[in-house]
Amino acid sequence: MDTTKMDSDSSTNVANSDEDNTAVHSQSSDATQGNGTLQDKANQRFEIPVNENIYGGMSKDELSEAREKELHLAQHDKAVEQAKDQKNALESYVYEMRNKLFNTYRSFASDMEREGISRSLQETEEWLYEDGDDETENAYTAKMQDLKKMVDPVENRYKDEEARAQATTDLLNSIVDHRMSMDSLPPEDRGLITDECNKAEQWLRERIQQQDSLPKNADPVLWSRDIKSRIEDLNSTCNQILRRKSSPANSDESSGLDQQE
Known part of the structure; x- marks a missing residue:
């Protein structure tokens, strides 16, 4: 075999191998650069403009107007409901007063009042x-309110008759209690409490006589509030006298009188 030819073929093969390696390396490098570019594009951030107006939504002015309409409707509904309640109350009052006028309140209203009401x-x-x-x-x-102006005087007469009876009982009980509480008092204080009780009793007797002379459909000359005020005055005066008994000055005075005796 020709040695020269073999060396030539060997050199040719080496050269071809080097070229192939260079080509592969070049392709690998190109692929790496290509992948890097794709990766950069994938990680790239873009500024996207945002519009506050949503498609199909309302602007700020439209939203404000809608809220005002909603509030107005709510207020309207509330007013309608309140009017309905007041109407029902008025209707019930008419039926109730018509029934009472010719039954419960009949004796406490004059013929003219009943007719007008x-x-x-x-x-x-x-x-x-x-x-x-x-x-x-x-x-x-x-x-x-117009109806009440006419009905209230009649209703007050009816209600106060029972209240006046209770207040009368309360005043008489107060008189009895104060008379019983004065047994241990000095004669002068007993006399003061007796006078106050007698005056209250006489006042009550006279007022009751005047009241009994009036028909029920007339305004009272003796209201329950008058009797309650008289009870307060009597209790205040008598309690003040009773407190003097327990004061230090009176205790010393009573002790001195006991020693003299």
Whole structure:
């Protein structure tokens, strides 16, 4: 075999191998650079503008207007409900007073009062089902107040009759209690309490006589509040006298009198 030819073929193979390695290295380098570029693009951040207006949403002015409308509707609903409640209260008052006027309150109202109240109740009832069917709360309240101005005097006479009887009993009991509490007092103090009790008793007797002479449909000359005020005055005066008994000065004076005896 020709040695020269073998060396030539060997050199050629080495050269081809070097070229192949160079090509592979070049391709690998290109691939690495390509991957780096893709990675950079994947990690890149972009500034995306944000619009406050949502598609299909409302602007600030529209939102504010919507809230005002919602508040207005809520207030309207509340006013309607309050008007309805006041209307029902007025209607109930008409029915209740009509029944009491000719039953419970009958003796405490004059014929003229019953006639006037009855007429006003009827007019109010008709108004409720006609012009007043859909009115404001203030309108119903005004109607109620007008009726009460007529009914209250009659109702007060009725209520005070029972209250006056109870107050009379309370005053008489106070008189008895104060008379019983004065047994251990000096004669002068006993005399003072006796006078106060007698005056209260006489005042009550005279007022009751005047009251009994009046019909029930007349305003009382003796109200329960007058009797309660008299009880307070009597208790205040008598208790003040009783407190003097337990004061140090009176104790010393009583002790001195006992020693003299």
